[in-house]
Amino acid sequence: MDDSNAKLTPLSELGEFGLIEKLTGDIKSKNHSTLFGIGDDAAVIKPEKSMLTVVSKDLLLEGVHFDLMYTPLKHLGYKTAVVNFSDIAAMNGKPKQLLVGIGVGAKFSVEAIDEIYSGIKSACEIYGVDLIGGDTTSSSSGLVISATVIGEVKKADIVYRNGAKPNDLICVSGDLGGAYMGLLILEREKKAFQADPNIQPDLGQHDYILQRQLKPEARTTVVDILAKEKIIPTSMIDVSDGLASDVMHLCKSSKTGCVISEEKIPIDQTTYELAKEFNIVPTVAALNGGEDYELLFTVSQDDYEKVKDIPEITIIGYMTDASEGERLITSDENSIDLVAQGWDALKKKI
Amino acid sequence: MDDSNAKLTPLSELGEFGLIEKLTGDIKSKNHSTLFGIGDDAAVIKPEKSMLTVVSKDLLLEGVHFDLMYTPLKHLGYKTAVVNFSDIAAMNGKPKQLLVGIGVGAKFSVEAIDEIYSGIKSACEIYGVDLIGGDTTSSSSGLVISATVIGEVKKADIVYRNGAKPNDLICVSGDLGGAYMGLLILEREKKAFQADPNIQPDLGQHDYILQRQLKPEARTTVVDILAKEKIIPTSMIDVSDGLASDVMHLCKSSKTGCVISEEKIPIDQTTYELAKEFNIVPTVAALNGGEDYELLFTVSQDDYEKVKDIPEITIIGYMTDASEGERLITSDENSIDLVAQGWDALKKKI
Numbered sequence: 001m002d003d004s005n006a007k008l009t010p011l012s013e014l015g016e017f018g019l020i021e022k023l024t025g026d027i028k029s030k031n032h033s034t035l036f037g038i039g040d041d042a043a044v045i046k047p048e049k050s051m052l053t054v055v056s057k058d059l060l061l062e063g064v065h066f067d068l069m070y071t072p073l074k075h076l077g078y079k080t081a082v083v084n085f086s087d088i089a090a091m092n093g094k095p096k097q098l099l100v101g102i103g104v105g106a107k108f109s110v111e112a113i114d115e116i117y118s119g120i121k122s123a124c125e126i127y128g129v130d131l132i133g134g135d136t137t138s139s140s141s142g143l144v145i146s147a148t149v150i151g152e153v154k155k156a157d158i159v160y161r162n163g164a165k166p167n168d169l170i171c172v173s174g175d176l177g178g179a180y181m182g183l184l185i186l187e188r189e190k191k192a193f194q195a196d197p198n199i200q201p202d203l204g205q206h207d208y209i210l211q212r213q214l215k216p217e218a219r220t221t222v223v224d225i226l227a228k229e230k231i232i233p234t235s236m237i238d239v240s241d242g243l244a245s246d247v248m249h250l251c252k253s254s255k256t257g258c259v260i261s262e263e264k265i266p267i268d269q270t271t272y273e274l275a276k277e278f279n280i281v282p283t284v285a286a287l288n289g290g291e292d293y294e295l296l297f298t299v300s301q302d303d304y305e306k307v308k309d310i311p312e313i314t315i316i317g318y319m320t321d322a323s324e325g326e327r328l329i330t331s332d333e334n335s336i337d338l339v340a341q342g343w344d345a346l347k348k349k350i
Numbered sequence: 351m352d353d354s355n356a357k358l359t360p361l362s363e364l365g366e367f368g369l370i371e372k373l374t375g376d377i378k379s380k381n382h383s384t385l386f387g388i389g390d391d392a393a394v395i396k397p398e399k400s401m402l403t404v405v406s407k408d409l410l411l412e413g414v415h416f417d418l419m420y421t422p423l424k425h426l427g428y429k430t431a432v433v434n435f436s437d438i439a440a441m442n443g444k445p446k447q448l449l450v451g452i453g454v455g456a457k458f459s460v461e462a463i464d465e466i467y468s469g470i471k472s473a474c475e476i477y478g479v480d481l482i483g484g485d486t487t488s489s490s491s492g493l494v495i496s497a498t499v500i501g502e503v504k505k506a507d508i509v510y511r512n513g514a515k516p517n518d519l520i521c522v523s524g525d526l527g528g529a530y531m532g533l534l535i536l537e538r539e540k541k542a543f544q545a546d547p548n549i550q551p552d553l554g555q556h557d558y559i560l561q562r563q564l565k566p567e568a569r570t571t572v573v574d575i576l577a578k579e580k581i582i583p584t585s586m587i588d589v590s591d592g593l594a595s596d597v598m599h600l601c602k603s604s605k606t607g608c609v610i611s612e613e614k615i616p617i618d619q620t621t622y623e624l625a626k627e628f629n630i631v632p633t634v635a636a637l638n639g640g641e642d643y644e645l646l647f648t649v650s651q652d653d654y655e656k657v658k659d660i661p662e663i664t665i666i667g668y669m670t671d672a673s674e675g676e677r678l679i680t681s682d683e684n685s686i687d688l689v690a691q692g693w694d695a696l697k698k699k700i
Contacts (some may be wrong), residue, residue: 034401039603041440041587042406047397052385055496056392057407057483059451063490090391099495133407140413141491146451148407148498151392161390237391253389304442339582349352 011138019110019136023117027312029130031096033152036132043132045097050057051152056087062107062142070186073112075214076145077119083240085127085218086293091239092223093153097126099133103144116145127220135140136231157232158295164254168298170317171233171307173222175266176243177282180289181274182206182330184214208270210330229306233297242290245318245340248326250298251311257324260317260338287328288341358459359630361488367484369460369503373467381446383502395630396449400568401502406437412492422637423462425564426495427469432500433590435477435568440588441510442573443503448474449483453494465496507582509647512603514585518648519659521583523572525616526593527632530639531558531624533637534565558620566643572662573645579656592640594638595690597667598676600648607674608666610688613681633681638691664697 013021026036036044047053060080062068068076085095099118104113113136122133129149185206192199219238226233235250243265251258265286267275275282286292298319299307307313320327326338364372376390386394397403412418412431418426435445450470454463463486474481479499535556542549569588576583584599593615599606615636617625625632636642648669651656657663670677676688 028457036510041437042404042443044441045403046505047406049399049405051547053395053397053403054392055395055405055447055483055498055500057451057485057496058450059453059485059487059494059496061453061487061489061491061494064488087391092393093392096407099407099498101404101407102493103409103411103414119602133405135407135409136413137409138414139411141411144409144411144494144496146407146409146494146496148405148449149392150403150405155396158394160386293538306608311650 004196008111011108012106013112014134015016015109015151019113020081020134022110023114023144024131025321027121029132030044031130033096035131035291038132038160040136043097043099045150047151050155052155052158054088054093054151054153057146057148060145062144068143068188071214073115074119077116078123078215080145080147081120081123081129081205082201082216082218083125083293084147085129085220086238088149089218089220089223089295090236091151091153092157092233092236093151094126094220094223094348095129095149095151097132097150099128099148100131101146102136103139104136105139105142117303126220138290144325157227159233159236159310161235161237161250164256164298164319166251166319166321167301168258168319169301169304169307169315170212170268170296170298170319171249171259171313171315172239172243172294173219173312174292174294175268175271176239176292176294177267177275177285177289178209178212178271179291180285181271182209184278185210185274187214192325200212206270207276208268209274211256212292216291218293219295225245225310225312229310231299231303231306233299236297237293237295239292239294240290242288243296244287245290245339246296248338249341250296254319255322257320257322257326258338259320259329260306261329264314264316281348358461358476360468361454361460363547364460367488369463370484372460373464373486374484375479377471377481378583379482380478381437381480383446384480385484386479388484393449398502402505402508404441404501405498406434407496408434408497409549410495412494417540418493419540423465424469426561427466428473428565430495430497430656431470431479432495432568433643434562435473435479435570436516436588438499438501439570439573439645440582440586441501441503442507442586444502444570444573445479445499445501446482447476447500449498450454451496452483453489454486455489455491455493465577466581477568487574490617496541507577509583509586509595509671511585511587511600511603514600514606514648514669516585516606516669516671517651518652518669519651519657520597520608520646520648520669521663521665522589522593522609522616522644522646523569523662524644525618525621526589526641526642526644527617527625527635527639528559528562529566529641530635531621534628535560535624536563557618558618563641566596566641566656568643569645575660576651577661579660581649581653581656583649586645586647586681587622589642589644589646590640592638592690593646594637594688595640596646598688598690601676605672607670607672608688609677609679610666610681611671614666644657692699
């Protein structure tokens with residue numbers, strides 16, 4: 001990847017401590033609650049009074065969660081941070097601190113790691129998060145990125161997966177299926193390139209869906225909208241595995257069933273057209289694609305008036321009694337069982 | 351490793367969510383501050399009033415940080431947890447919550463991951479820590495373990511690396527160099543086995559040092575002793591890279607120099623004898639070996655009377671003005687520059 005450039009700095013030149021200093025030396029904490037960041041055995045946080053601390057971690061492995069052949073390192077750093085922030089948004093909270101650990105193989109240069117960090121720092125800047133921990137170690141195999149995010153949420157505002165009741169409205173932010181279509185485009189161009197390296201990748205007109213895959217955003221803005229409208233969802237999750245799998249997580253935790261209306265599922269026009277090109281039913285990309293990082297949540301029927309006109313939010317169904325199962329009303333008005341074929345790294349790859 | 355046993359369960363049989371449920375279904379949180387553990391987008395902690403939150407993470411990679419040829423999986427899980435707890439002890443705090451992410455290759459069975467988890471759970475049980483996050487994903491290469499620990503410490507009791515002053519006494523808990531000698535024994539027996547698989551490993555009489563390497567402990571008991579004796583160190587770190595490297599971290603952060611007395615460095619008799627067998631100067635194992643996870647700290651001269659008779663603690667030198675550099679008084683009374691050759695995963699392996 002970087003072999004063509006003779007000026008790159010080998011990692012051995014800096015060593016572990018030198019590298020950490022180079023990558024994190026310019027970081028300044030901004031949040032009130034961050035007392036001490038990088039540079040000691042542990043980072044120190046002074047939790048805000050009356051706030052709960054929410055914490056989540058993700059492990060991203062080369063060849064499983066990302067393909068360096070088409071993933072720019074800066075985007076990879078950005079996505080690593082953002083998918084963690086999304087977990088905090090899914091609790092109705094705001095991310096405040098991030099810790100990152102990176103394992104890199106011999107082929108990596110200091111400049112390559114710097115690229116990953118620039119993506120991480122850019123995400124932290126945009127979302128108002130402090131990078132308070134970062135260590136880098138060698139990896140004898142692929143690139144490994146591990147991130148932990150810490151966020152906060154008022155005790156009265158926290159939303160779990162398990163609070164939905166029958167008749168609650170099922171809502172989703174933004175649109176779905178785009179990230180999966182982006183992946184299909186990237187995989188197609190990779191295959192074309194492998195078959196004939198002279199073929200230039202055809203990515204031009206697919207900006208939106210490529211961004212959905214390579215540089216997703218966390219819907220912390222939706223958390224703000226809900227707060228402004230004084231709506232506290234009864235349950236919430238972020239769409240990482242696909243709408244079907246994730247709504248079933250809500251049902252399982254809340255001990256409910258659900259009815260999803262296929263024609264209500266929000267799908268962007270570019271996603272729609274590209275799905276047709278790939279001979280995929282667009283809603284299948286939404287139901288099973290995953291990685292959209294939109295917020296999927298339920299609200300009481302009492303909140304219908306508040307929710308119905310928010311442009312960022314679509315009502316796609318309602319919760320039912322658990323005995324009624326998890327159902328999809330198709331566009332031709334059949335009622336079928338919802339089936340989760342979500343992205344399951346273990347079943348697929350092992 | 352497990353190929354001989356036909357009854358092992360392939361990971362694909364359970365899938366990601368089934369596996370998480372199997373591994374973590376029996377976990378019950380005990381700490382007051384743990385509101386919600388595994389099973390949502392994020393774990394939820396209610397920080398104790400007047401306490402600071404301390405957080406640290408570690409990434410352990412097969413072939414870099416551990417060798418599965420001689421590392422029992424249960425010990426690996428235990429060590430993963432404990433090295434994280436040690437980081438919290440080094441802030442004068444107590445570990446309370448742990449999150450673990452594991453990436454495993456196709457050769458792993460459910461039973462093998464269960465072994466790793468049994469070690470993690472055992473450490474959590476012993477140290478009073480709640481396992482609040484655990485996810486498992488496939489790895490296309492080696493075993494990857496990532497852990498994040500969250501701890502708490504009273505605001506008045508927190509100890510950073512940067513508070514030491516000239517004349518402060520340098521203290522260390524327990525004894526040093528054992529973990530490194532344990533590693534040398536394991537590497538020796540591995541080579542003997544590779545040369546002739548019929549040779550049985552000769553590990554019998556080395557229980558103590560093997561335990562130091564394979565199943566270390568975090569010195570939270572020393573944190574208790576310091577609290578009981580009303581001693582608040584002026585700076586503290588855990589010995590993970592080796593005494594030389596780690597005391598230099600304290601000096602750098604505190605902007606001091608130091609004088610370490612070689613003959614004061616605490617070394618166990620078995621470490622001493624084994625070092626001789628390997629033709630290594632025992633104090634070199636202590637200075638550069640690392641992974642002992644003892645606490646290295648400084649206290650004011652005013653605390654001398656309190657510290658001097660605590661059996662778990664040895665005074666090995668004192669801080670000086672930064673201009674005097676970092677010095678080692680050798681056993682034959684020469685004063686030489688302290689040189690850190692600590693275990694640096696990046697410089698060594700890349």
